[in-house]
Amino acid sequence: MSAVRVAPPSASADRWSPATLMPPWWRLYPSRILTFWLVELRKIRHDRTELYTRAVQPVLWLLIFGETFSRIRAIPTPPGISYLAYLSPGIMAQSALFIAIFFGIQIIWERDSGILTKLMATPTPRLALISGKAFAAGVRSVSQVVVILVLSAILQIHFDWNPLHLLGVAAAVVLGAAFFSCLSMTIAGIVLHRERLMGVGQAITMPLFFASNALYPVKVMPGWLQGLSAANPMSYEVDALRGMLLGTPSALLLDFGVLAIAVVAGVAAAAALLPRLAR
Amino acid sequence: MTAETALPAGAPPDERQLPVACTDLRVSFGTVQAVDGVSFSIAPGEVFGLLGPNGAGKTTTIRVLTTLIRADSGAVSVFGHDTRTAAMLVRHLIGYLPQQLSADFQLTGYENVWLFARLFDLPRGQRDQRVREVLAAMGLDDVRDRLVSTYSGGMVRRLELAQALVNRPALLVLDEPTIGLDPLARGDVWERVRELREETGMTVLLTTHYMEEADTLCERIALMHHGRIRSEGTPAELKARLGPGATLDDVFRHDVGTAIEDEEMTGGGRDVRRTRRTAQRLG
Ligand SMILES: Nc1ncnc2c1ncn2[C@@H]1O[C@H](COP(=O)(O)OP(=O)(O)OP(=O)(O)O)[C@@H](O)[C@H]1O
Ligand SMILES: [Mg+2]
Numbered sequence: 351m352s353a354v355r356v357a358p359p360s361a362s363a364d365r366w367s368p369a370t371l372m373p374p375w376w377r378l379y380p381s382r383i384l385t386f387w388l389v390e391l392r393k394i395r396h397d398r399t400e401l402y403t404r405a406v407q408p409v410l411w412l413l414i415f416g417e418t419f420s421r422i423r424a425i426p427t428p429p430g431i432s433y434l435a436y437l438s439p440g441i442m443a444q445s446a447l448f449i450a451i452f453f454g455i456q457i458i459w460e461r462d463s464g465i466l467t468k469l470m471a472t473p474t475p476r477l478a479l480i481s482g483k484a485f486a487a488g489v490r491s492v493s494q495v496v497v498i499l500v501l502s503a504i505l506q507i508h509f510d511w512n513p514l515h516l517l518g519v520a521a522a523v524v525l526g527a528a529f530f531s532c533l534s535m536t537i538a539g540i541v542l543h544r545e546r547l548m549g550v551g552q553a554i555t556m557p558l559f560f561a562s563n564a565l566y567p568v569k570v571m572p573g574w575l576q577g578l579s580a581a582n583p584m585s586y587e588v589d590a591l592r593g594m595l596l597g598t599p600s601a602l603l604l605d606f607g608v609l610a611i612a613v614v615a616g617v618a619a620a621a622a623l624l625p626r627l628a629r
Numbered sequence: 630m631t632a633e634t635a636l637p638a639g640a641p642p643d644e645r646q647l648p649v650a651c652t653d654l655r656v657s658f659g660t661v662q663a664v665d666g667v668s669f670s671i672a673p674g675e676v677f678g679l680l681g682p683n684g685a686g687k688t689t690t691i692r693v694l695t696t697l698i699r700a701d702s703g704a705v706s707v708f709g710h711d712t713r714t715a716a717m718l719v720r721h722l723i724g725y726l727p728q729q730l731s732a733d734f735q736l737t738g739y740e741n742v743w744l745f746a747r748l749f750d751l752p753r754g755q756r757d758q759r760v761r762e763v764l765a766a767m768g769l770d771d772v773r774d775r776l777v778s779t780y781s782g783g784m785v786r787r788l789e790l791a792q793a794l795v796n797r798p799a800l801l802v803l804d805e806p807t808i809g810l811d812p813l814a815r816g817d818v819w820e821r822v823r824e825l826r827e828e829t830g831m832t833v834l835l836t837t838h839y840m841e842e843a844d845t846l847c848e849r850i851a852l853m854h855h856g857r858i859r860s861e862g863t864p865a866e867l868k869a870r871l872g873p874g875a876t877l878d879d880v881f882r883h884d885v886g887t888a889i890e891d892e893e894m895t896g897g898g899r900d901v902r903r904t905r906r907t908a909q910r911l912g
Contacts, residue, residue: 463730465731471697471723472745
């Protein structure tokens with residue numbers, strides 16, 4: 351082949367100066383996060399099966415668990431709100447959690463398959479790489495928001511369909527998924543092996559789910575569980591979702607504040623452990 | 630010789646510095662001394678071969694150079710930039726093909742290269758054209774919109790070359806670019822590298838286990854064993870030391886000797902496993 355045109359451009363000092371090569375951090379981070387977002391969207395487009403299989407579980411929770419428990423009326427709900435309506439924001443957060451926990455496994459797989467090595471040799475700071483991955487988990491989990499909104503509409507659950515609130519719902523789920531994917535990537539950086547991570551992942555997802563307000567109000571929990579729930583970002587996510595979808599009294603500012611801080615801490619922890627995966 | 634005239638056309642000003650200067654590098658993993666005092670440098674525009682048996686420390690040396698790991702002591706600079714203090718800049722200057730297969734099989738060829746165009750901060754207006762350019766140069770025009778999972782091993786390796794080239798690196802680092810490939814695909818990869826070299830004069834650091842290929846492609850060679858450089862020179866010089874008619878294979882055997890069997894029993898296992906896994910992925 352004669353037409354190889356990959357020659358460096360004519361010598362220009364500008365092209366090689368650090369300033370030209372590297373955007374300032376306030377452009378670099380959004381740019382990297384956007385990149386990993388777009389890549390995740392591509393992957394979803396190429397393989398939609400996961401999208402469908404992931405939709406099964408929340409549907410089962412709502413249809414079987416939700417319908418049954420509505421009938422027995424075992425769980426007290428705020429006045430005027432059916433248990434099914436009360437449950438669906440919890441299931442939204444739960445299914446996002448299940449997707450996010452998978453990201454640690456993905457990063458180990460990427461390390462074993464050499465993808466991570468090459469990503470880490472690009473001018474992408476560790477924090478930016480982890481942030482990118484975390485928000486990619488967010489993108490994937492937004493699909494669950496859609497599934498549950500559609501299902502809720504079919505089940506005639508009375509949500510607040512204010513578009514601004516729906517945007518807030520997406521934001522809360524993205525933040526939640528970002529945090530839980532960082533948690534998972536942090537554990538990945540500690541255990542380093544896929545099998546071990548699967549074990550740990552399974553061991554923590556259920557407690558995270560049950561030690562939260564996703565299925566039942568905090569006030570029916572025993573005291574020690576209430577303590578756990580207060581330390582569980584999942585509870586704040588669900589509280590925000592309920593507040594925006596059902597109009598129940600909720601501390602939105604606190605909820606988003608806790609989620610944001612959790613994400614920052616999660617990104618920092620996962621990024622700090624990333625070099626262990628690169629060794 | 631003034632440094633100015635030694636510059637290949639279109640080279641960045643930083644090439645007045647050596648593309649690679651590595652001084653007394655040491656890296657250990659637990660009790661394994663993977664790199665044990667390695668010093669070498671690569672001149673502008675040179676094709677430099679780092680050879681040696683499994684577990685010699687080639688990949689570890691390269692991983693320090695590409696800022697992936699830190700050395701215990703010693704230093705590497707790339708075009709005068711220290712890999713520890715100017716890691717981001719060094720990464721911008723390098724195109725890196727890791728030993729392991731590293732393309733994302735869940736994406737198309739185009740998307741794989743496009744991802745790297747974004748990660749190297751190519752301006753938006755240039756991205757698409759540059760991605761198509763490098764894909765065409767690697768002969769992947771027709772298959773660029775297919776998922777990489779449908780590619781042959783040779784195509785994957787050429788795709789990874791395209792990824793490594795998309796930022797127009799000043800230094801190309803190829804860690805066993807022909808690993809696991811059949812002879813035809815191997816020849817094809819080397820042909821592309823040779824063309825690139827002729828077109829751009831870019832500096833290349835490569836490792837390979839195929840001595841004939843190193844012989845024809847490399848201008849200078851360092852032979853590593855047990856984390857140290859055993860001999861260094863042009864292929865002709867190395868062969869001449871052993872007398873007339875010697876091949877690079879003979880040089881390899883001479884420098885590495887019978888120790889190679891011990892090596893496979895101890896340190897090399899991890900790499901052999903990785904290589905097998907790579908070979909499996911190649912199918
Ligand atoms: N991450 C790691 N953890 C522990 N030991 C390692 C690690 N990476 C390399 N080693 C060890 O360091 C030594 C040098 O390995 P390296 O991969 O640099 O060799 P190499 O010359 O690239 O070999 P090959 O030709 O098989 O690729 C080997 O003994 C290897 O087992
Ligand atoms: Mg190697």
